[in-house]
Amino acid sequence: MQGGAAGAEQAPGGEKAARxxxxxxxxxxxxxxxxxEFEIAVETFRIxxxxxxxxxxxxxxxxxxxxxxxxxxxxxxxxxxxGDPEDLRRAAEARARLAPIPGVEELMNGxxxxxxxxxxxxxxxxxxxxxxxQRVRPSEEARKLYRELVxxxxxxxxxxxSERERREEFITxxxxxxxxxxxxxxxxxxxxxxxxxxxxxxxxxxxxLYARLEWLSQRKEMLTVLAKELEExxxxxxxxxxxxxxxxxxxxxxxxxxxxxxxxxxxxxxxLA
Numbered sequence: 001m002q003g004g005a006a007g008a009e010q011a012p013g014g015e016k017a018a019r020x021x022x023x024x025x026x027x028x029x030x031x032x033x034x035x036x037e038f039e040i041a042v043e044t045f046r047i048x049x050x051x052x053x054x055x056x057x058x059x060x061x062x063x064x065x066x067x068x069x070x071x072x073x074x075x076x077x078x079x080x081x082x083g084d085p086e087d088l089r090r091a092a093e094a095r096a097r098l099a100p101i102p103g104v105e106e107l108m109n110g111x112x113x114x115x116x117x118x119x120x121x122x123x124x125x126x127x128x129x130x131x132x133x134q135r136v137r138p139s140e141e142a143r144k145l146y147r148e149l150v151x152x153x154x155x156x157x158x159x160x161x162s163e164r165e166r167r168e169e170f171i172t173x174x175x176x177x178x179x180x181x182x183x184x185x186x187x188x189x190x191x192x193x194x195x196x197x198x199x200x201x202x203x204x205x206x207x208x209l210y211a212r213l214e215w216l217s218q219r220k221e222m223l224t225v226l227a228k229e230l231e232e233x234x235x236x237x238x239x240x241x242x243x244x245x246x247x248x249x250x251x252x253x254x255x256x257x258x259x260x261x262x263x264x265x266x267x268x269x270x271x272l273a
Contacts, residue, residue: 024209031216036154053235063257070264077271138181145186146178
């Protein structure tokens with residue numbers, strides 16, 4: 001028995017190296033899976049922040065614009081009454097901030113131009129029916145399809161550069177379909193991927209595995225920074241306040257803005273009386 005144990009301890013160096021490389025490869029595979037899941041989470045939140053930002057501007061932008069306009073009118077009305085140089089200066093600065101600039105239509109996302117607010121924006125401000133804004137987030141079915149596709153086709157699972165390029169192009173289309181919340185497009189992409197070539201990954205050499213682990217670590221650090229920036233952004237912070245009901249949060253803010261608009265209208269009316 002002792003002789004057998006000694007023999008086991010003196011196993012050939014090649015066998016020990018193979019076992020070490022196998023453990024290293026398992027570590028790489030585990031790190032790849034963890035990174036992909038992290039990327040899915042970050043990309044999902046990024047799209048939610050992007051969509052919420054668009055909806056925030058669409059729903060509340062006209063109200064903020066109207067508040068600025070009322071503030072400028074109030075300052076001008078006060079300056080007309082007092083004739084005070086400081087009041088006149090403040091009114092002039094407020095008017096300058098409202099002056100039309102090139103490309104204002106694009107900057108205001110189609111809500112106003114150099115002639116003022118569009119009818120849709122006026123309708124929003126006066127509680128008249130308008131076209132409902134785009135959904136903040138894709139449906140649960142779209143999210144499920146998106147996750148499945150990213151797990152299968154992620155570029156980090158490619159061994160050859162040509163295969164990585166193919167996967168990157170495919171994932172770009174997946175991301176675009178997910179951002180639109182299109183279940184049909186995602187299902188078509190899933191069928192396309194299932195019919196495509198399935199390349200087997202060759203076992204990496206130990207040096208390549210170590211380099212792969214280092215790259216995965218660097219990639220994770222970069223994504224961590226991106227996730228933090230998203231979470232700490234103004235829109236990201238708002239979205240985190242009500243992740244399950246972002247529309248409700250916007251409705252609450254809209255109600256507060258309507259109250260402020262009513263106060264400004266009353267103040268302006270009293271100055272002009």
